[in-house]
Amino acid sequence: MQAAIEINELTKDYCLGFWRKRPRRALDGLTLTIEEGEVFGFLGPNGAGKTTTLKLLMGLIFPTSGGARILGRQIEDVSMHHDVGYLPEQPYFYDYLTARELLDYFARFFRLSAEERRRRIGSLLDLVGLSSAADVQLRRYSKGMLQRIGVAQAILHQPRVVFLDEPMSGLDPVGRREVRDIILDLKRQGRTIFFSTHILPDAEMLCDRVAVLVGGKLQGVGSPEQIVSIEVESLEVLFELPAGSALPPALEAAATQTGARYRIQVPEAQLYDALEGLRTARARIISVSQLKPTLEDFFLRLVGGEQRRHAVEISGGGS
């Protein structure tokens, strides 16, 4: 099967300062392959390089080095855009147009017949819940409504690959649910979705795979489950003690009691020792379960580590 998106050592430096002599690396040798039909989440804190990556893929900015192919075609080839949809971050559209006019304007670039344009625009406006505001100028739209029309214009021409930059941004819970449903619907249709987000529950719920980007560098790629199961934090043992029994002192200190039940958290390597202690105390084991970090824990740890590393670099550079 052909890869939908192949990113190869993609690097982008921005030149800062009045004379543009101070380079800052926004993206550092990103290499990724996304298969057709995948929902791929691109995670990272603000300034991680997510939007830079999407802009590079859409040809809005140019790479310092490296390259990428979408559906087998180089990103410099604009004919590839026939099969690609894009929702920019915090989208802003021509505010003198109505939603219907904007979609019609964009649809004209795909040489659709007037009848086909009318049909698609009507059903898309229904899909994103904007039918009642279809003939209102966009200058009267709220941020959430602009986000919805942004999603509509991205999928207007039924692209095979859809790039969404923070698609849930600015949406209320109902809007987020609707966009989630649209993404799932696109996935059912076999389309590839590449979206950046910092709303981790959405990524966990929607994505086949996620990549975590911090400071322009790729920190990890895998399914949300794979990423968080890289490291099992500890195990939790839930048990009850019969009347008159006492726990060994080491376990006593670690246990927390809720009603008649106790729970202890032990590192994986110490599980059997803890179980032996509980057997001696004639405890009734109710459950033993893994405590996995959530994607959010993983993400925060990566970001925290990167920030600490960055702080060390800065203080080291200053000495």
Place this chain on the structure above:
Amino acid sequence: MIWVVAWNTFREAVRDRVLYNLIFFALLMIAATVLVGQISIGIEHLVIVNLGLTAISVFGLVMAIFIGVGLVYKEIDKRTLYALLARPLRRRQFLVGKYAGLLLTLAVNTALMTLGLAVALFYVSRTFVRSDLSILVAVYFILLKLALVTALALLFSCFSTPMLSTVFTLGLYLAGIFSTDIRSFGEVTESPALGAATKSLYYLLPNFNNFNAIAAAAYGRQIPLVLVAQNTAYAAIYITLVLLAAAAIFSNRNLK
């Protein structure tokens, strides 16, 4: 593709009430026709043609510069360009589309003002004569001039802020008006280097004097066809070169 962008640019100008300048032009023409009869006996035709063509030129120039300098900048600044360039649209197609859209706006605006001038002229003269055809040629020259100014404004809009682009475009326009004087200055100087420099400048700067046929039209002088052909060719070549430069700059520009 180009036509789709051009039509939207025209629609934007109309919805931004750009054509409201026609109201001022109409008021100016009405005032002129009323006043001219009282203060200039026998030269009403001359005054109306002079005033009308100058107004068409100035109104058009203001539009070409002030809209032209924002053509690309505004799209980048407001990030409306992002979703647009995600279509199968080349940057140079976008650029030519924006240019054609503003040109269409200017053409419609100029056509309506010319109609206003014709009405005013008919009001004071009660007839049209054959020599009035030179007014149409003068209007065509104004359009060529506006097309050239718009191309320059678009070029600056590709890499500069509207404020600086306005200064650059206006500066080039003024320099272009005086390009013949610059050459004459070089011819009287004794320094060969200065002579060569002024001669180069003369050929490099757009010569806007070529497009001024207002006096000829006002006096009913016939404008030779060869001049029409020369001016058309000059404008076409100059505009093509400017648009090629704009496309080269814009096609390699990182959008913020």
